Amino acid sequence: MQKANDEVHWKRTTNLMLMHLGVWVFFGYIIHMFVGTLNKFTVPVLGFPLGFYMAAQGSLIVFVVMLFLFARQQDKLDREHGVAEDD
Amino acid sequence: MATAETTTQTTAQFSKSLGRLYAIYTGSFLAFVIFIAIIEQLGVPNRFLGYLFVFFTLAVYGVIGVATRTAEVSEYYVAGRRVPAFYNGMATGADWMSAASFVGMAGSLFLFGYDGLAWVLGWTGGFVLVSILVGPYLRKFGAYTVPDFLAFRYGGNFARFLGVIVLVCCSFTYVTAQIYGTGLIASRFLGMQFEVAVFVGLVGILMCAMLGGMKAVTWTQIAQYIVLIVAYLVPIVILSTKKYGVPIPELTYGFAIQDITAREQQLVKDGLAVLCTSANCGPGTLKPHIQPFMNYTPLNFFGIIFCMMVGTASLPHILMRYFTTPSVREARQSVAWSLLFIFLLYFSAPAYAAFSKLEVYTNIIGRNVETIRPWLFTWGELGLIQICGKAAPSLDAVIAACKAIPGHAGIIRFQDFVINTDVIVLSTPEIAGLPYVISGLVAAGGLAAALSTADGLLLAIANALSHDIYYKMIQPLRPAGRSTVILLMLAAIVAAVVWFLPGPGPYGIAMRWWVLGLGFLPPLTVLPFWGKMNDVEKRLLVARILLLYVAATSAALASTRPSDILAMVGWAFSLAMAGNFPAITMGIWWKRTTTTGAICGIIAGWGLCLFYLVVSRYFPQFGVTYAGMSSLLNPETGKALVNVAQVMADPKWLADVPASAANPMANRVGWFDLNNINCGLLGMPLGFLVIYVVSLMGTPPSKEMQDLIDEIRKPRGKTILEGRN
Numbered sequence: 001m002q003k004a005n006d007e008v009h010w011k012r013t014t015n016l017m018l019m020h021l022g023v024w025v026f027f028g029y030i031i032h033m034f035v036g037t038l039n040k041f042t043v044p045v046l047g048f049p050l051g052f053y054m055a056a057q058g059s060l061i062v063f064v065v066m067l068f069l070f071a072r073q074q075d076k077l078d079r080e081h082g083v084a085e086d087d
Numbered sequence: 088m089a090t091a092e093t094t095t096q097t098t099a100q101f102s103k104s105l106g107r108l109y110a111i112y113t114g115s116f117l118a119f120v121i122f123i124a125i126i127e128q129l130g131v132p133n134r135f136l137g138y139l140f141v142f143f144t145l146a147v148y149g150v151i152g153v154a155t156r157t158a159e160v161s162e163y164y165v166a167g168r169r170v171p172a173f174y175n176g177m178a179t180g181a182d183w184m185s186a187a188s189f190v191g192m193a194g195s196l197f198l199f200g201y202d203g204l205a206w207v208l209g210w211t212g213g214f215v216l217v218s219i220l221v222g223p224y225l226r227k228f229g230a231y232t233v234p235d236f237l238a239f240r241y242g243g244n245f246a247r248f249l250g251v252i253v254l255v256c257c258s259f260t261y262v263t264a265q266i267y268g269t270g271l272i273a274s275r276f277l278g279m280q281f282e283v284a285v286f287v288g289l290v291g292i293l294m295c296a297m298l299g300g301m302k303a304v305t306w307t308q309i310a311q312y313i314v315l316i317v318a319y320l321v322p323i324v325i326l327s328t329k330k331y332g333v334p335i336p337e338l339t340y341g342f343a344i345q346d347i348t349a350r351e352q353q354l355v356k357d358g359l360a361v362l363c364t365s366a367n368c369g370p371g372t373l374k375p376h377i378q379p380f381m382n383y384t385p386l387n388f389f390g391i392i393f394c395m396m397v398g399t400a401s402l403p404h405i406l407m408r409y410f411t412t413p414s415v416r417e418a419r420q421s422v423a424w425s426l427l428f429i430f431l432l433y434f435s436a437p438a439y440a441a442f443s444k445l446e447v448y449t450n451i452i453g454r455n456v457e458t459i460r461p462w463l464f465t466w467g468e469l470g471l472i473q474i475c476g477k478a479a480p481s482l483d484a485v486i487a488a489c490k491a492i493p494g495h496a497g498i499i500r501f502q503d504f505v506i507n508t509d510v511i512v513l514s515t516p517e518i519a520g521l522p523y524v525i526s527g528l529v530a531a532g533g534l535a536a537a538l539s540t541a542d543g544l545l546l547a548i549a550n551a552l553s554h555d556i557y558y559k560m561i562q563p564l565r566p567a568g569r570s571t572v573i574l575l576m577l578a579a580i581v582a583a584v585v586w587f588l589p590g591p592g593p594y595g596i597a598m599r600w601w602v603l604g605l606g607f608l609p610p611l612t613v614l615p616f617w618g619k620m621n622d623v624e625k626r627l628l629v630a631r632i633l634l635l636y637v638a639a640t641s642a643a644l645a646s647t648r649p650s651d652i653l654a655m656v657g658w659a660f661s662l663a664m665a666g667n668f669p670a671i672t673m674g675i676w677w678k679r680t681t682t683t684g685a686i687c688g689i690i691a692g693w694g695l696c697l698f699y700l701v702v703s704r705y706f707p708q709f710g711v712t713y714a715g716m717s718s719l720l721n722p723e724t725g726k727a728l729v730n731v732a733q734v735m736a737d738p739k740w741l742a743d744v745p746a747s748a749a750n751p752m753a754n755r756v757g758w759f760d761l762n763n764i765n766c767g768l769l770g771m772p773l774g775f776l777v778i779y780v781v782s783l784m785g786t787p788p789s790k791e792m793q794d795l796i797d798e799i800r801k802p803r804g805k806t807i808l809e810g811r812n
Binding site: 006009010013014016017020021024027028029032033035036039046047048049051052053057060061063064066070075078082083084085 | 201207208212215218220337338341342344377389393396414416419422426427430437797800801
């Protein structure tokens, strides 16, 4: 019983990890491969070329938000499976 | 700060009292800045203000360091594991952001435009990997050091020893660059001789780390973070408000970039600059600010991002910060806070670059020589700004230098202006026409950045030597074996000193005897007390003495001015990545990983990275002849950077082994057009592959080990090391 629970917990943890890794690859690399195309657009109001903006700020903001989100998601997952630490 | 009685407080109370203390601290720091601003108006000379800034902040760090001294092992190594997530995030921010980030990064962005953003991306995105792959699991394991984990997971001291070698190699490369940065700032703002300034910086570093270990370093790093972030943001916020009326430079520099692009086109049209094209992209040609892949090929651009990111998740001095949180949950939160605090500086750096570039493009290039603004001459005096091929100490000198160029019309062209990139951040207060107090503030911030990183790195090295080598490997030996090992190590140190210290020269041969004599002083002083000490006292004493040695050695190395800080820092990341990342992540995420597999993987991956780095930097002739290396290519024109056949035919360069920095082939040869900063890109995949294949060939790890890995994956319960002891 305990073992089955642990296995499901680890499987879900792995999936969560892969999902965040996917977002990381997208915003760390893939989007910057299209910098030439993106630079044809301008960020409204601020006036940055979009490709430049993504590398200078956009991806960074995604990383920060992602990390706070991950901390919450993983904690929720741990609690659901009863493996979280006591508060 | 955190005294012994806080153990009885709850975490919430502790966090609250910390908040009060640091709020008072921040308030007093701001009051101090205002006080300096007032006495500046009263006519106190600038030099004196600089001294006040540096010594006041150093004194504060020293007081915190002494107040938090400790005699407990767990306090010394992991700050008692009770640093709240928010504060650990701040400490990590200071630990992370070095002189290279504070002073150097904006300069690289100025020079490289879009391509410089590879460093910004690489030095932030890695924290995602720390949080999802590594950090929380190492916290649950409960190690004191990273090699501790390797030793536990991969059955013993051989893996530990490899871990220590990787750690010492990458941290030492990194710390030398930091102490160099400390010396640079101290010499510029205090007017000291560079070699002396290096050792003054060293005293500041040691005051924090010696007495209190991780505990003291944590509480000083928080104080240093506050100083450095205030210092970084104040000048540029004022500049943005003056220029665009909005005090958020990160939002307003978009307009500066538009202006830069328009101005670049204008300069080319007016014949004041030559555009870098695929036909001609030599030195002195203009590379548009937002145009990608003109300084790095796409492979090297993404290679830098990848190596810096994975390196982040492998550097021991960063990973060990997450050993100090009260829980696994807080370790994860703490990574998020760390990145937020780092983000504050990194997303401002491109704004520095843009504002400086706009100033240069509008008020210097394309203007008549006689209208140059005076801020520039203070840096020209130091040789950091050149106009028309000569340093620019005064208006007359500049006019004379430009007149000497045949056909020069007296209008400054793009290729006439050369600036040292370190000047960008340091000169912004003057460009904005701000009083000297802001310059002093920036110097204090740069010093805080360099000191805090150096503290963290020195501690990581000294901990590995004292905990892993001394406590775990030497102490358990029988007395005879112990003496043999210690004697052998002493002999090696003496040999190294005699070998490396120059015999003839300004200090003469006597220098060696002084160094050796002073070096033996600490152990001889403690010898009479050694027998009476208990084990804990011995461990901490060894840790402190080793810290002293490591610090002195790196300061000695830094005072010889090894060149190019950014490259050295890049090497540290690649080495850490190739050596640590495959073994750590596979140890956590793949139960089937065996001891033999991991050991082979570390040796192969790290070895390949080190080989590529050392050969392409120091032995390019060997690389070309025996290892099939060829010249790297210019990213825009695709032509070879160096004519290898010609250099190889020149007896002067062929005899230049190990290659000097002037050697045209040093750092310019390699495989697949891969810059040697990215050597981790070769080493890490090989490491993963070897671990995978060799592990599958052997028998799976024991049932007991597999159960322990299951334990690491669940936050609940005691740390693994506590459970075992």
